[in-house]
Amino acid sequence: MNKIFTKAIFAFLLLCITGLVAQAQNVTISGSVSDKATKEPIPGVGITVKGTTIATATNMSGKYTLTVKQAAPFTIVISYVGYASIEKEVTGNASNLDFEIETATVLGQEVVISASRTPERILESPVSVERMGPAVLKELSAPSFYDALTNMKGVEISAQSLTFKSINTRGFNSNGNTRFNQLVDGMDNQAPGLNFSVGNIIGISDLDLDNVELLPGASSALYGAGGISGTMLMTSKSPFDYQGASFSYKSGINHVNDNNTGNQQYNQLDVRLAKAWNNKFAVKATFSFLQAKDWQADNYSNFDRNGRAFKAGDRASDPAYDGINVYGDESSQNMRSIVQQSIEPTIRAGILAASGGAFNPKTVLDNLPAGTSYPAYLNFINANVPAPLRPAVSGQYLPFYFGLKNQTILPNQEVTRTGYNENALVDYNTQSLKTSGSLHYRFTPTIEGIAQINWGTGTSVYTGSDRYSLRNFSIGQYKLELKGQDFFVRGYTTQERSGDSYISSILGAFINEASKTSQTWYPQYISTYIGAKLTTPGITDAQAHAAARNVADQGRFVPGTPQFEAAKDKIVNSTIASGTGAKFDDKTNLYHYEGMYNFSNALNNVVELQVGGSYRIYQLRSGGTIFDDLTDKIDINEYGAFAQIAKKMFDDKFKLALSGRYDKSSNFDGRFTPRVSGVLTVAPDNNIRVSYQTGYRNPTTQNQYIDLSVAGGLQRLIGGIPSMLEKYHMLTTDIPYTDVSYRAFLGSVAAGAPNPALLKQYNFDPRGVRPESVQAYEVGYKGLLGSRFLIDAYAYYNTYKNFITAVDVFQQNDDNSFSKFGVPVNATGKVTSYGGALGLDYLIGGYNLSGNVSYNKLGDLPTDYINDFNTPEIRYNLGLGNKEIIKNFGFNVNYRWQDKFYWNSSFASGDVPSFNTIDAQVNLKIPSVKSMVKLGGSNILNKYYFTSYGNPSIGALYYIGFTFNP
Incomplete structure (x- = not known):
């Protein structure tokens, strides 16, 4: 398949080049563009052939060259944000076609591609x-462009750590957002083993970013599987257009008034080098390094992970305490159940063996009525048990048995082991190093070949079904691309390496086991509890539990001690597959090939026509630490093709576009996703848009093949495809039980009357988990009122089908114990959501006033769907800025507010309170040395907030930065 596709790529490439060379009618123009007032050259100015998609941009020296493959005359448009556009008729080849443009208060002139x-x-x-363009990027009030995305209309961020943030639009937000696509220079930015983008850790540095375009909502018709909630395209600066050396250094502090750490330093260095020769060959290299102390997750609320509900109490008051950001306390046992099912049979067997099988204390003690006093039990022992066995019966067996018979002594109580706070287990020494390099060669003025490398490594923290300490992980992307005015062909690979990353809950549980096994810890706890109740008059339950935990925890490894550090080091350096470690061993790869041709110019723009196709391979290689690939390699193949045709009608007042894409994956049926859109011009620069889009998302690689122990080893996550379900015999011989019925059965066990009839089977769909899809309807308006007031508004309605959710099930083992599994499934019925947004921009006297408000609401839900909309109904942003309030001095301020909402995830669920925050910056431009000094801060009022439940609270970050040649 790979050889066939490679040949097809080369054939397609040859066709593209041949078609271009065959057009002999070329007109070439060149010149420069400068600011009329300052006479300084302006980079990034767009030069477009009016009515076509033919375009170029000025380089760092303000110069441009444009080759047009059509006969003159034609008109070119010179446009740049913040400047008045110029139109010029071209009658033939021309050099030194120079332009001076004037600043103007004109909005809405940006050109988008996505x-x-x-x-x-x-x-x-x-x-x-x-869209964020070059002019906006320079004036951002946030520490980075990625942080500033949340100021865009309809955009929200889930922050798991300082450098790990997930972007989302239109609801169903999540920590690792698999419903939102990110593309960097055309490359899918996802970590292929995780199926979502790891923030901007391997993305583009601010210094090298040319623009960001973000599409809210479904976009599968043009971009394939995924992006069911949105797609973001990030484009780096071309070394032909932006040459020279640039660097930026930023230093600051965070954790202000943070009781966990106190003030901590923040440092970031960015460097960019670019050089072009004769407008034919160019090179670029970038380097970025960030170092800081991460935000610490310190939510120690008591949480029932099975019921996804809060409980009252803390470790001192609740023996079954399970803290959200505490790990190792997931291990839970019922005091009565463990005595009945484990302790009592074990001790009885020991006494039987000690007596040579001649004496079974259970046959004697079972005849005694419940409620008999403890002295009566002791008297009975002396009268009925042989003298040599009395110490064993009294010391080892009788207290447990007495507790069972006298239920006021041994309560129906769950007990968890003592866990460790996250800050004792997770590496908060955040680092992010990313670098990129590219070689560019222009075969003709419009055909360019690119070889590009993006590589990043870092240490961060990510929240999924657990809290994962990502240490020294790395992702590399390597691309070859040939692109022209009307086509591109590219192939790239993404190589994911987990480094020293590990699961925090498994680490906490295994440190507990290293200090004292649960087989020892629980009997010590229960025997001490019973002993305290029997021998200490007037002792309360809380005091007895405290005494029991104190004894059972003797020898527990304390954070910071040599024993703790030695155990931790051993566990984090042993893989999950070994059964004794918490470390991942992920070396998953992605290979992607795609091409597109735009026939619009070849058809003289009578209609716009584009066709394209793609082929993708996932190679899952985790050594059994994430996927079911310990002994077998797993490959997933996906391919697709799309076409789009568009036509302007009614004197160019209305544009209709039809798009469609077909995609096929190894494990799922093929899928067709159409899109229909129309744009009606109701007045110059005022347009109404209507669209119907479809989108879909394949189950992630983890949804398909995960086989991973989480929650301290108490739960196994498995893939939902038939082969994974049948690996654990869930479709045939060992059908599991529902979560609700299992908990009802546990209640009967604890009550001393086990009732297996309460257990109800969960019947999986034999087809397994399947792709989810959405039908999205949108109507919007975007227009200029005058030249200073821009309005953008939209409303949407989405209907989802086969929404991918998850269920917890319990499978009975041969020894009558139960194993817990988490399995992805499709919700039956439909899920609906709707909402809208309004954005306003107003220019007055050099000031830019902006604001937007977003509304998102969940509609119908099927009964078997766990609500994870995870989105506030209302949020809004307000902005005020001026690029030059006085000479060379500018500022920008952004205020953000969002409503409270309930967050639901496999890790933790709870209320996210409403919050407001302010980002601000002031800057001084120093034109004589091409530099800028910026003083700013995010959350400058230092009002700590969190964006998603179970993640850390975020305080202020104050910084000062110097940028040369931005």
Whole structure:
């Protein structure tokens, strides 16, 4: 298959080049663009052939060259954000075609590509799109462009740590968001073993970022599987257009008024080098390094993970305490159950063996009525048990048995082991190092070959079904691309390496086991508890539990001690597959090939026509630490093709576009996703858009093949495809039981009357988990009122089918114990959501006032779907800025507020309170040395908040930065 596809790629490439060379009618123009007032050259100015997609941009020296494959005359448009556009008729080849442009208060002139995969003004986009261009990026109030994304209309962020943030739009937010795509220079930014983007850890540095385009909602018709909640495209600066050396250094502090750590330093260095020769060959290299202390997750609320509900109490008051950010306390046993099922049979067998099988204390003691006093039990022992066995019966067996018979002594109580706070287990020494390099060669003025490397490594913390300490993990992306004015062909690979990453809950549980096994710890706890109740008059239950935990915890490894550190080091350096460690061993790879051709110019723009295709291979290689690949390699193949045709009608007042894409994955049926959109111009620069889109998402690689122990080893996550279900015989011989019925059965066991009839089977769909899909309807308006007031509004309605959720089931083992499994499944019925947003921008006297408000609401839900909409109904942003309030001095302030909402995830669930925060910066430009000094901060009022339940609270980050040649 790979050889066939490679040949097809080369054939397609040859066709593209041949088609381009065959067009003999070329017109070439060149020149420069400068600021009329300052006479300084302006990089990034767009030069577009009016009415076509033919375009280029000025380089760092303000110069441009454009080759047009059509006969003159034609008109070119010179446009740049913040400047008045110029139109110029071209009658033939021309050099030194120079332009001076004037600043102007004009909005909505940005050109976007993502909405239709072809250049168009953002005012004319057929779907909602948000954009950050070079002018905006320089003036951001946030520490980085990635942090500033949340100021965009309809965008929200889930922050798991300082450097790990997940982007989302239109609901169903999650920590690792598999419903949102990120593309960096055309490459899918996901970690292939996780199936979601790890923030911007291997993305683009701020210094090298040219622009960001973000599409809220479904986009499968153009971009394939995924992106069911949104797609973001990040484009780096071309070394032809942005040359020279640039660097930026930022230093600051965070953790202000943080009782966990006190003030901590934050440092970041970015460097960029680019050089071009004769507009033919160019090279670029970037380097970025960030070092800081991460935010600490310190939510110690008591949580019932089975019922996903809060409990009252803490470790001192609740023997079954399970803290959200405490690990190792997931191990739980019922005091009565463990005596009945484990302790009593073990001790009885020992006494039987000691007596040579001649004496069974259970046959004697079972005849005594419940409620008999303890002295009466002792008298009975002296009268009925042989003297040599009395110490064993009294000391080892009788207290447990007495507790069972006298239930006021041995309560129906769950007990958990003493866990460790997250800060004792997780590495908070955050680092992020990312580097990139590229070689560019222009075969012709419009055909360019690119070889590119993006590589990043770092230490961070991620929240999934657990809290994962990502230490020294790395991801590399390596791309070859040939692109022209009307086509591109690219192939790239993403190589994921887990480094020293590990699961915190397994680490906590295994440290507990290393200090004292649970087989020893629980009997010590229970015997001490019973002994305290029997021998200490007037002792309370809480005092007895405290005494029991104190005895059972004797010898427990204390954080910071040599014993603790030695155990921790051994566990984090042993893989999960070994059965004794918490470390991942992930070396998963992704290979992706795609191409596209735009026939619009070849068809003289009578219609716009694009076709493209892609082929992708996932190679799952985790050594059995994530996937079911300990002995077998797992490959997943996906391929797809799309076409889009668009036509302007009614004197160019209305544009209709039809798109469709077909995709097929190894484990799932093929899927067709259409899109229909229309844009109606109701007045110059005022457009109404309507669209119907479909999107879908394949179950992730983990949804398909995960086989991982989590929650301190108490639960196993497995894939939902038929082969994984049958690995554990869940479709045939060992059908598991529902979570609700299992908990009802436990209640009967604890009451001393086990009732297996309470157990109800969970019957999985024999097809296994399947792709989820969405039908998305949107209507919007974007328009300029005058030249200073821009309005952008939209409303949407989404209907989801086969929504991927998860269930907990319990499978009975041969010894009548139960194993807990988490399995992805599709919800029956439909899930609906709806909402809208309004954005306003107003320019007045050099000031830019902006604001947006978003509304998202969950509609219908099937009964078997666990609500994880995880999105506030209302959130809004307000901004005020001025690039030059006085000469060379500017500022920007952003205020953000969002409503409270309930967060539901496999890790933890709870209320996320409403919060508001302010980001601000002031900057001084120093034109004489091409530099800028910026003083700023995020959350400058230092009001700690969290974006998703179970994740750390975020305080202020104050910084000062110096940038040369931005």
